Amino acid sequence: MFARLAVPLMLFAGGGILTAVGAQAQVSTSLELGGSRLAVSPQEMKALSALGGLVRGGQRAAQDKALAEARRVANSRDARYALALYELEIGNRRGDDAMRAEALDVLIASQTTRPEKLPGHLAARGQIAFRAGDFDTADRVWSRLLELTPSDPDALANLAQVRLARKDAPGAMDLLTRAIAAREALGQPVSAIWYRQRLSIAQQGNLVEPGVAAARALVGAYPTPENWRAALSIYRQLVAPDAAFEIDISRLMRHVGVLVQGAEYQRMAQLLTQAGEASEAKSVLDEGTSRGLLDPRTSPTREIIAEVDRAIVKRRNGSRAAPPDPKGTQVRSGIARLVAGQRTEAEVLFRAAAADPANGRYADLAFFWLASLAQGQPATVR
Structure with missing residues (x-):
């Protein structure tokens, strides 16, 4: 998942504005394109004007022919810049990432590119690289974008995806946490996907403290049953609880209604029985049975029920429960x-x-x- 950044399409009128330049009218001409005045040769101007006239049309064969001619004659810096602008729009219209990538590389490197256009070019180039699995390029391009827009939540989130793809869980966690904070600072809603992925990153990297924070944030912002289960299950995994604490986590999971597997009911009942809480264990088993998650006639549920019943009898006969953990x-x-x-x-x-x-x-x-x-x-x- 990466955030969708707005990448404006370049829409140009066909050709350019041809004017003489001083005494060198036969040597260079002026092409106005994308808000810039470019100096190109008459031959370059002819090819670029022909290409510009075909950008918006659907005549693919004619476009390809004009592209080939423009690429053949575009030798000057300004001509290559103009060609890249046309290639970018054609690539956008065709959905041709290879053409778009080549054009964006030229535009990103060009000193002619206007400063306000550069973030959009970097965003688009990073997306193309990420989709292609070229994480080195995506990392390099989006890192540069982040330098230009350090508080942009989407830039932070996109770069987090690259770090995660490169198995850098701490780096991904830091970036996504910053992205969430940046969006909150802007007063914008934070997607539940970001909260869930933050928790997933913690799980993958076994990041305990960030994982606890992520679990708390997820159920605080989006308290759906699915999110409660994910938060508490991953929290349990990260903190590696002892038996007493696992019982208390299971109590909370039962309370919010996210014990959904028969094995969870069985384990909770066994842990409660071992802790001297057989009556609660019986309640847990009864609930699992009523929900159709346990069959009291089959193993191991049958044996667990018998164990619980024996413990209840012992308790009635005066046996004492194990002392609870004082911390809880x-x-x-x-x-x-x-x-x-x-x-x-x-x-x-x-x-x-x-x-x-x-x-x-x-x-x-x-x-x-x-x-x-x-x-x-x-x-x-x-």
Whole structure:
């Protein structure tokens, strides 16, 4: 994916304006094209004028013949510049990237190109190179574009795609993060695609801290079920949780309704049982069964149910649950208040956990809980 930058088409009237230049009227003529006055020889002028008259037409054979003649005689710097302008428009009309690329290379290198035209030429040349898999050229061209337009969100995002294609995940992450910030600074909406790709880059590069930020940003801006699942699944993968923290992530995933695989219900039930939370494990299994994701008659669900039932009996007979992780106390207390219908009290606990850096990963988890509550999610964790 790369951002679509506006690349204006060059529309020219046929030919040019032929005028004498001083005493050298027989040696050079003046061609006005693209806002520039160009000095060309009479032979170059004749060929370029013939080509200009065919640019807008659909006579491809005639165009090709005129192109061949203009390329044969265009030897001066100004003539080559004029020819490149015509080739660019013809290439645009034909969708001929090879012709466009050659023309853009001339225009980008030419000192005659007007400064306001250069960013558009660089943008178009980078797109052609990227589509062709020529990442070296795309990187070089779009890096130059970024030098000219350092706060352009699309320029930043396009270059991020090149860095990602070249397996530079940290570089791609930095550029795409800057692109999002630049668009926000302009008061423009940021595409959900950018948020999702930022998260994907973190996953590919195993970038933990940027990945956490990307997950938080995605569900904050676009809280769809698909985005919640992507954010929490990749977050879980990046932080490599221990059993206790994995349970708490699974609780949140269940709360927002994005446990969608039978294996996830099975694993959550097993982890809860091992942690001494067999009653909650039974609730999880019942939910998975009611959703048609689990079949209690088949393995391994049948065996997990039996394990949970045994644990419930032991608990009734006086066995104690394993002590919970003290780092998650505020978050778990918030969950308990939420289940009890005490939403305000739950939010207070989640906010306290989210604001305390000492809570580490649980500060992130508290943020996710707050985001889910802001979106009106009901309490379904037990």
